[in-house]
Amino acid sequence: MSSSDLAVAVRGVSKSYTIAHNAPQHTTATEALLHKMRHPFERANKETFWALRDINFEVNKGEVIGVIGRNGAGKSTLLKILSRITEPTTGEIELYGRLGSLLEVGTGFHPELTGRENIFLNGAILGMTRREIERQFDAIVSFAGVDQFLDTPVKRYSSGMYVRLAFAVAAHLNPEILIVDEVLAVGDAEFQKKCLGAMQDVARSGRTVLFVSHQMQAVNTLCTSAIYLENGKIGFMGDVQNAIQHYMSRKQTAPLEAALIKRPGSGELRFTTFTTDKGTYLSTDDIHLEMEISSFSQEQPSYFISIEVYNSYGLPILHLDSRLLNQEYLLSAHRRLAMTIRGPRLAQGDYRISGVICSPGGIIDKLDGGAEISIAPILPYPGRRNDCANHATYYPDFEIEEKTVSQHTPVEGAVETAAA
């Protein structure tokens, strides 16, 4: 009984990539040849990087498994191996059913082709037969809501229509095992909800889903259990809440020494430590940042520190400058600084923190993305409903107070208050 319930069995799967260290990456044969001629006896300092290491798990039919982890934890590699785009280095995977994968919405869409042609093209690329697509055609078109534009080249579609059509094809892919990567990160809020609904339908119909996402909210609502990946290994596997806890409690530290020389700036001073106290914060949590600054020169310029927090689109969201506090530093050999960003109330998402050491003469050190943090998808308001606040950058503290009104104005509706 239990053996026939198995959908996916992953046994001892590892995947390694070889990175050449001192040899720069050659993208042309001429370059590689020239390098070889100039340095005939140099041996490339090759290092094996394990993107995945000894992954073992089993998924039963009808389960919806969330795969979570930081960037570079091996999530995408795992999905690519499962969907046979790339091979594992060791181990094996047994699939008990037809597998369809959706690593990107609209793969192979061609702007010059019409909506109708793209449905057939994209469907075929995702592994549907022509007959399957014909059978589902009307459903796809009505899901996407592009009936009038079927014979228009998709280059004239709005980006919303484009994404809707692309997802509609994917949503009608009917494999027994479905692999989904981050597709919900597209489209407007309403369409995202529709996509979530479609995914839920897939899950309810008894098919198996492996779902990779950074959106804990989506993982939480969709998945029956979750795998937390950390540095290519399974950090936790089990119920969703626990997996998310694991994900949130881990912090990200960037290896600074390796990149020390390549960083921009004049280099008299360098950040040698740049860490946050946690990896994931609630919106109202204080963020503690610890920095160590070391001197690499005899000169002693005075300097100030500027910290910037970027969102996942690379937009600077917060700027903190020690000059604002009238703090400038004169260099002693080694300095350790602790900064507290008080409850920044940022929206959920991933953020990168960059640090800059500046003197009046210019930049001394610039550390891009020295630390990475996530803000958990939990709104900082009491009695919160997530669906009414979706695309904001900040959630400031606010309150609504009811004032008495003159008698002749009728007042309808609820009395609302919100406070942190």
Place this chain on the structure above:
Amino acid sequence: MEKTVRSVKPLQTIRPTSGWAALNLREIWQFRDLLTTLASRDVKLRYRQTALGVVWVLLQPLLAAGIFSFVFGKVAGLKSPGMVPYFVFAYAGQLGWGAFSSTLSKTSSCLVGNAQLVSKVFFPRLVLPISTVFSTLIDFSVALGMMFILLLLFGIHPSFALITLPFWLLIILMFAMGIGLLASAMMVSYRDVQYVLPVLTNFLQYGSPVAYSVTMVMTRLPVQYHFYYMLNPLVSLLEGLRWCLLGNNAPSPEWGWVFYSVVVSAAVFVWGAFGFKKMERKFADVI
């Protein structure tokens, strides 16, 4: 796998592979819908994006033949064999060469041109180069139609040899595919292959009897070099294709060299297909 007792066998097992692998033609057959969809995409795009559409497919060999007959026929004063006008002679050469060069350029760029697909979706990678053959065949058929019109116009009667046309075409395509498959696999790691290849193709065109006849080469080239010239498999293949189209007006190819070319083309094709298959597993990681 044998450790636990299983009542069901897995539909599929994913394991690392290494070394030379089987071509797995059955899998390509399973993806035949993708094959035809990609092929029809290529054809549609080709005729939709150009203002002249199908005219362009005809114009290209006609212009080439026109230039060849002017430069080689008029300026250089070469003679075409038999009673065939130099223009028709050059057009017949261009027909075979066009099939070769378009197959080569399309197959060699198919992986890099579809990098998005290769890194995001699984399918047998051989589907991509195979799908390009369809549009080449359509172009060839259109140009071949023009060839017959030319034959009619100039009152040239093809001989019984015409039935060998599919044979010549097949061998030429195999040779082109073989090189193209290797080039496309190399292009994944080394992008300069795409710049080198057109240059080499250009050289090869002048080393092949497209704009001139083999007889011409044989009379003007010192005898000791004949052997090296014939080593190019395209020499006897293009000569053979032209012979089957123009009938008695063109000299028949040397059959010994034809045999040699068939063997070389088949070997290059097999080498290309298996080499492609062998390098296939790192495409998605490198591209």
